[in-house]
Amino acid sequence: MFDDSDPRKSLSRKPDQSASEAFSGPFCGPEVGHFSQTDPQERGDGWRAWMMRSTNLVVRLVALDGVAEFARHGQRDEYVVFSSDPDLRFSVKTEAGEVVDHPGNHLFIIPPGDSRVRISGKGSVTFLFTTRSADLVARCSNPEVPINPVIPPFQQWPDPVGGYRLRVYDLDVPDTPGRFGRIFRCTTMMVNVLPRFTKPRDTAKVSPHYHASFEQISLTLDGDFEHFLRWPWTPNMSDWREDMHLRCASPSMAVLPPPAIHTTLWVSEETQIVDIFSPPRMDFSLKDDWVLNAADYPRAQTSIE
Template sequence: MFDDSDPRKALLRTAPAEATATGPFCLPQVGRFHEDPPLATGAGWRAWMLGATQMVLRVVELDGTAEFARSGQLDEYMVFSLGPEVRFTITTGAGAVEDHPGNHLFIVPPGDSRVTAQGRGTVTFIFTARSADLVAQCPPAAQPVAPNPCIPPFQPWPDPPGGFRLRAYDLDVPAQEGRFGRIFRCTTLMVNILPRFTAPRDTAKVSPHFHASFEQVSLTLAGEFEHFLRWPWTPDQAHWLPDMRIACSSPSATVLPPPALHTTLWASPEAQIVDIFAPPRMDFSQRAGWVLNAEDYPMARTAIE
């Protein structure tokens, strides 16, 4: 049900949710970081965490310096900030950057690493749920209540041909007609950093859609958003769920579970949202030119959905 003006209308079609969903279904998770007490604090920073089925999110509000280290990290993770006032120093066993400007996405290799962020802004870390220690740090209210039967076991994508290393990608990417957002992937994750919206969404072009086998984490970094969700009816009325409308201020994160039909509205000026997936989406990857770092990471051989 994509609007004709939506580039996602060209994506490969899947079977209707009603034909494949059997229930029971999982409800969305919402991390309202703007009103919840932080999970951790330091001199000049506050951090919140949210655990989804396949990933863990750490969101840091920075006004000073914050340092986070990983020892023996199993797989790649991502760090990014859209704030031009944030500077990064990152050290790994496969590359380093020092006093690097913000408005970049960093893909950090497995192994030992240390990320130091300095300045003022929001910094986001994204890990897979294979980092069991990070999953354990998420409070119970910020973790899935039950496994979602629609989501298959996590499978990483192929290793980069040149090997794992620290990678930095400039987010100052001009819009291009027919391309959807600014999409980057690695072996474990995919992010779509959508353009900053400067006017309310046209309610005649809202493009409700669903995902059959993966969840979407929508990270609100600026402004006000509303997510609308609807689940299919099954023969068992006990599986039916009421429609939901979730209001999100910033910063916050919402986990949109399969196979819920969903769409999003934004009503405030200067609204910013980032969509996150684990592992990468096959349908986005199959669109030529959509994944901006596709040359660095080969596609999986079989479709994820």
């Protein structure tokens, strides 16, 4: 259920059907990481990193004041690195492309194989990998998560146009009426870097909705947020779950599970949130001009929902 001002109201929908009619339990709860209140999983000279997983993704959030370098050897699939901090500098070396002393406020898609990412400055950087990287899963604060029966097995999307290579995308993209956020996808995931909000959300214009078969990772980078979740009632009362109200300072991460109805409030003046999906969302991909790098990454031919 979206407010009339929300571009997602235009998404194609299946015939009306309540969540309680469509699903049976038991249901999974959310995974939540309060990074600002917990010790990091990794640290080095001038940097700290929190690592947490969902069903298909590993998130590494790096808080940097200095220089940090991260390498992957024999990486099986693409991964994503991004930061909205323009003063950071990136040098990225891969087997299929390289950038040196590149400014922040960009999103980098790193090809499979060997790669090295060097970052300098002060700010935060997010790395996103699939859970195929078992060594990274083992370092997460939650290396094991419950199996959600409504999430299908991971399916990678088609190879990029022209083959795998280092790709770099500017996050300085102006808002366009009717387009939702700043969405980029690759073969393994979709990232929506939402615009900065400069005042708390209007509580008369929230967006309670649910996803049938995929998780939403909400990564909060600045400001305070509140997530609200409600699960369907089914004929079996033992499957019922209490409503949840999650208060999250930044940085934090919440994995919102299907088929929970959810919506989010930003409750401070300056906020930044990023929504992440793995594999990419089909409904967003079907919208003309929503995926900013769609020309580089063909969409799957059939819905994976």
